[in-house]
Amino acid sequence: MRTLVEVVARAGPGGRTVLPVVRASGQLAVRRTGPSTVHLVATAFGPLGGDDAEVRLVVEAGARLAVRTVAAAVVLPARGESPPSVQRVRAEVAGSLDLRAEPTVVTRGAHHHALLHAQLDDDAELTATEQVQLGRVGEEPGRWTGTTRVERAGTPLLHTTVGLGPGAPAWLPPVAPRAYASTVHAGAALARATGEDAVRLPLERGWVATAWGDRLAPTLGRLALLEGAAPVEEAQ
Template identity: 45%
Template structure:
């Protein structure tokens, strides 16, 4: 799948397979699951390009559920995000739910141009109601020009580092803001959780939350003062 946002027109979309895309605003699209995906053995590849001076918000209509397949339990999702000079991107899909016997690997690569702004959030929950298994690995890389800004990886589930009797997180949320922007506090059951915010040396901020059940959060947004006059975001 490829989504390209430009200043001169609505986003251009090329989609096939288990994901469809709908334009839901002048600068907003929603991803829609048109089939049960990701199943074990599936690889989802999405490229999102925000051209110079353009704006785009990417959401999903519902959470996705990673399920085991007939041959393998492992599925993959690869997200390539490019924000060119002066572009704005909000990437805020609904959570990925990893079913009890499934294993899902997520890779997010973000490339930022000069004067660009971005909010990128990823949320994952291991297990549906009553399930206490599932594995997830998430890799998040950020670059500006030829300069690496972030190399970040999280592992959740039995066998992962940190999954022990003292603290065995079953949910994670990572939010990158570029440049640094204050984020609203999460609401809901945030007990027995680990919440950290890390200003990055190259600019921007990475906030990471680990716990047992995902908290309720407001939709990700760029700074309100910079929102579009027609009410669409960013």
């Protein structure tokens, strides 16, 4: 199934954000749930193998947009030989974008591709978090491949691909985490830091933090410790 979501955020009177475009088709609906917040709502079970979803976000100068989902996404294989399911998020940001979906759970036999491509103006801000769990309780893991590319004023800040699950080149026991969480932030710098199965690396005017483990809840806790650390100028 083909799914398309489009949201445009624009600066309005009195510092408010208006949303002149909020529309969706396919497996997702989109609802405005706050002054500058939208939630994506699944209208069908899945995603299933072969499904293709694209989320297009435009945040104009002076506007703010937060994008959330109402529930975890459970990725299932299609019958027979199952192709991957795909979700692409394409963002053009001149204002501020906060992107945090509920976890993606990839079941046995499924393969999901998640792609984020964010193009930022020079003064734009971005925070984007990915949460992944391979397999449900007592189930063998599926496979997840995530690619993140962030550009500021046409210059790449980050371009990385992570592959998890059976068949992924770097997923070899004992280094085979079933849970993964990562946040990329562009707007304020944080220094390099490490924790138990977690690391934060600096970017130009930003940072990226990653944590991994067997279960998602403690993995998110380790990520949160790195996200809440003091800014560079306070930590030195």
